[in-house]
Amino acid sequence: MAILEVKNLKAYYDEVQILWGVNFKVEKGSLTTILGPNGAGKTTTLKAIMGLLDKVEGEIIFEGENIKNLPPYKRVERGLVLVPEGRMIFPELTVLENLEIGAYTSKARKFAKKNLEHVFELFPRLKERIHQKAGTLSGGEQQMLAIGRGIMACPKLLILDEPSLGLAPKLVLSIFEIIKKLKEEGITLLLVEQNVHLALNIADYGYILENGKIVDEGDAKKLENDPKVLEAYLGI
Amino acid sequence: MSIYIDTLINGILIGLIYSLAAMGLALIWGVLKVINLSHGAFITLGMFFAYLVFKYFHIPPYISVFLALIVGFILGFISYFIALHRIVSKAKSFKEYELSSLLSTFSLSLIITGILLFIFATTPMAINLPLSLFQTKLLASIFSIIFTVALGLFLYKTYLGKAIRAVSQNIDAAKLMGINTTLVLAISFALGIALAMGAGNLIAMVFPFSSLSGASYELKSFIICVIGGLGNPIGTIIGGILLGLLENFFGLFFNQGFVPFIEFTILILLLLFKPKGLFGGSK
Numbered sequence: 074m075a076i077l078e079v080k081n082l083k084a085y086y087d088e089v090q091i092l093w094g095v096n097f098k099v100e101k102g103s104l105t106t107i108l109g110p111n112g113a114g115k116t117t118t119l120k121a122i123m124g125l126l127d128k129v130e131g132e133i134i135f136e137g138e139n140i141k142n143l144p145p146y147k148r149v150e151r152g153l154v155l156v157p158e159g160r161m162i163f164p165e166l167t168v169l170e171n172l173e174i175g176a177y178t179s180k181a182r183k184f185a186k187k188n189l190e191h192v193f194e195l196f197p198r199l200k201e202r203i204h205q206k207a208g209t210l211s212g213g214e215q216q217m218l219a220i221g222r223g224i225m226a227c228p229k230l231l232i233l234d235e236p237s238l239g240l241a242p243k244l245v246l247s248i249f250e251i252i253k254k255l256k257e258e259g260i261t262l263l264l265v266e267q268n269v270h271l272a273l274n275i276a277d278y279g280y281i282l283e284n285g286k287i288v289d290e291g292d293a294k295k296l297e298n299d300p301k302v303l304e305a306y307l308g309i
Numbered sequence: 310m311s312i313y314i315d316t317l318i319n320g321i322l323i324g325l326i327y328s329l330a331a332m333g334l335a336l337i338w339g340v341l342k343v344i345n346l347s348h349g350a351f352i353t354l355g356m357f358f359a360y361l362v363f364k365y366f367h368i369p370p371y372i373s374v375f376l377a378l379i380v381g382f383i384l385g386f387i388s389y390f391i392a393l394h395r396i397v398s399k400a401k402s403f404k405e406y407e408l409s410s411l412l413s414t415f416s417l418s419l420i421i422t423g424i425l426l427f428i429f430a431t432t433p434m435a436i437n438l439p440l441s442l443f444q445t446k447l448l449a450s451i452f453s454i455i456f457t458v459a460l461g462l463f464l465y466k467t468y469l470g471k472a473i474r475a476v477s478q479n480i481d482a483a484k485l486m487g488i489n490t491t492l493v494l495a496i497s498f499a500l501g502i503a504l505a506m507g508a509g510n511l512i513a514m515v516f517p518f519s520s521l522s523g524a525s526y527e528l529k530s531f532i533i534c535v536i537g538g539l540g541n542p543i544g545t546i547i548g549g550i551l552l553g554l555l556e557n558f559f560g561l562f563f564n565q566g567f568v569p570f571i572e573f574t575i576l577i578l579l580l581l582f583k584p585k586g587l588f589g590g591s592k
Contacts, residue, residue, distance in 0.1 A: 123484075123485060124484075125481060125484065125485075144484075144489070144491075145484040145485065146484060146487045146488055146489045146490070149484075149485065149486065149487030150487055154485075155485050157481075157482065157485060161479055161481065161482035161485070162482070163474070163475050163478045163479060163482065164478060165474065165478055166471070166474060166475065166478070170471055170474075173468070173471060174471055174472065174475045174483075174486050174488075175486055177468065177472060177486045177487045177488055178487040181487070182468070222486070226486070226487060
């Protein structure tokens with residue numbers, strides 16, 4: 074069963090149309106990935122799904138209901154959680170406060186204690202820096218915090234936007250290890266990435282987004298050997 | 310020698326009251342990035358609130374201040390949706406509403422001041438309590454400390470307080486955490502107005518006032534925020550005390566009428582040489 078289904082999604086920045094009818098599905102319990110070059114509309118798609126854009130057309134069906142007209146906080150309350158590109162942590166809040174704010178919704182607050190332990194299990198580094206201001210963390214630690222904050226929200230679908238962006242190769246691998254772990258725990262994931270090989274390596278299903286449209290889709294294993302995928306990335 | 314000690318104590322006490330008034334301005338700036346030009350008008354409204362409640366219900370200001378906070382919160386909440394919501398919520402960044410928010414809060418100020426002028430003209434008012442001037446100052450400053458500490462605890466210890474701080478740092482990220490940012494903005498504005506009215510209520514206990522008094526306290530609040538750095542609560546308290554001391558010591562040697570001149574000079578010098586405030590501040 075699809076937990077999220079996006080139908081004919083169109084999005085605009087002011088008068089400029091960015092998405093031209095995007096269609097995709099995320100199956101419950103799966104790790105789905107959306108790949109595409111810079112400027113293809115990946116982040117715009119996610120912003121539209123979360124309700125951060127003014128002008129959006131089409132349908133966004135989450136757990137069988139069209140949530141297109143809900144404000145962002147109501148989507149989060151339903152379990153749709155985004156770890157945004159560029160991490161967007163709260164720099165003046167401590168690590169702990171950032172995580173607490175991650176569990177802001179009333180449902181997430183009930184599980185805050187348990188989830189906090191879980192986050193510290195996944196990222197022991199964060200526990201060491203618990204009372205440090207988040208702005209003083211390194212890039213990798215901030216990414217861990219951003220993912221941790223997402224876990225705190227009790228997501229039914231956790232969306233990760235470019236979690237490897239700007240990280241050293243070693244850190245990229247450890248972030249992907251964590252994503253794999255989350256998948257094994259049964260969390261449904263949507264991963265948007267530029268790092269094609271790593272993403273397809275851990276994903277079940279993939280979509281290729283180019284110029285605001287889905288141009289190809291298929292099982293991750295199949296896409297890895299697809300000439301169209303290679304073309305999309307060699308054509309940057 | 311004792312006159313200096315007197316002046317020192319008076320300066321600190323008055324400074325604490327000023328800092329409470331400034332706190333409301335700093336909070337609204339910090340969270341909404343709006344320079345609230347209706348701040349002074351709401352301080353005046355707090356003064357008249359204290360006066361009327363005392364006159365008709367015989368409730369002294371040190372008790373009616375709690376009512377003033379509640380009334381201020383309600384008025385602030387309504388004012389947010391009347392004057393600010395439409396321009397704030399549609400903007401992609403606060404730079405887009407820098408000017409329009411000045412205009413809308415200024416018109417709010419004109420409306421409030423106009424109503425007060427219509428009813429009370431500019432007749433000077435004072436509340437006669439069976440307390441000495443020093444006792445009223447002491448009482449008002451103790452309340453200022455209590456409210457400041459309460460605000461600090463609220464912002465740092467409660468979920469809603471943390472949400473307010475999160476919104477002030479990154480409103481889009483706050484939305485992604487499941488925070489109803491419209492509600493948080495409205496509550497922050499309401500709290501800022503509540504603090505302004507509460508401060509006005511306390512000031513009315515100490516000094517005489519008229520329909521136009523708010524303007525000078527608004528100016529003082531601006532100076533305190535500039536000294537302390539907008540959006541820095543500790544800086545606001547220190548800024549308030551510095552201004553209180555300055556005014557009182559200056560009054561020892563010169564005509565009190567020069568005080569606004571000195572205040573403006575400080576404001577301009579600070580803006581020229583330390584635009585982020587003496588104590589940094591978030592931005």
